[in-house]
Amino acid sequence: MAVMEVVEKLEALNKEQKATLEQLHEQFIDLQADPRFKGLPMDELENLFSAYLKTWISTNTEIIETLLKEEK
Numbered sequence: 001m002a003v004m005e006v007v008e009k010l011e012a013l014n015k016e017q018k019a020t021l022e023q024l025h026e027q028f029i030d031l032q033a034d035p036r037f038k039g040l041p042m043d044e045l046e047n048l049f050s051a052y053l054k055t056w057i058s059t060n061t062e063i064i065e066t067l068l069k070e071e072k
Contacts, residue, residue, distance in 0.1 A: 021053045
């Protein structure tokens with residue numbers, strides 16, 4: 001796979017993850033309404049997922065930058 005193909009895939013993944021991050025709060029509101037999840041620490045879980053997504057996006061961005069530097 002060519003470097004630019006990898007960069008494109010990582011950029012597309014970042015776009016998806018950013019959309020997920022933007023919708024995360026609404027998704028957790030829906031989960032809170034579900035009786036199966038009653039008693040779970042939803043605020044803490046939401047914060048954990050948010051941190052995870054932000055780390056994933058940041059790491060992908062760093063990889064993209066490194067690949068683009070190497071490509072030049």
